[in-house]
Amino acid sequence: KAGVTQTPRYLIKTRGQQVTLSCSPISGHRSVSWYQQTPGQGLQFLFEYFSETQRNKGNFPGRFSGRQFSNSRSEMNVSTLELGDSALYLCASSLLMRGTDTQYFGPGTRLTVL
């Protein structure tokens, strides 16, 4: 079975721009969660989508948004980029919602904001 894939792997943007990241879950998985990893804050939860609905959301500003399509693929969008948005963005998929189900992580997208 193919693992979780994320595109693009690397991205360089400038302040004020917006960016869209994509995540394709393992086939059959219905939950996709997004995380941000920075050296100062560690790994932080952004949001979780299940069956095209946002089920849980972390403590991030409204500039961070996402969606999930009927094939469970998910996109994350960050508008009006700030320098502090530079981070590794990971997505993870699970068969059911992530609370008690094993999550499988993708390789991540490294975003650099200049």
Next chain:
Amino acid sequence: ILNVEQSPQSLHVQEGDSTNFTCSFPSSNFYALHWYRWETAKSPEALFVMTLNGDEKKKGRISATLNTKEGYSYLYIKGSQPEDSATYLCASIDNYGQNFVFGPGTRLSVLP
């Protein structure tokens, strides 16, 4: 806000040593605890998902225990190997999955 702590922050052991780390989390509204191994330049890999007080799980040389009443989990590695070198993360979930918070991790280096 859920606060998850891990100790030690980093650890250096010799090949063959056994070692253990601690994850501390609030015991109120506990729902589940996840352990992950994250090797450099790779994706985090799930080790265990634990939900019940007294749970013990094992995967090869790695095992974990859970105490939800006092809010801690131990991860044990028996006979450490260089390939065990990684950052070990725990994540605690409360409120039926609403809050999902990672600890800062324990960085393990196994010296040959």
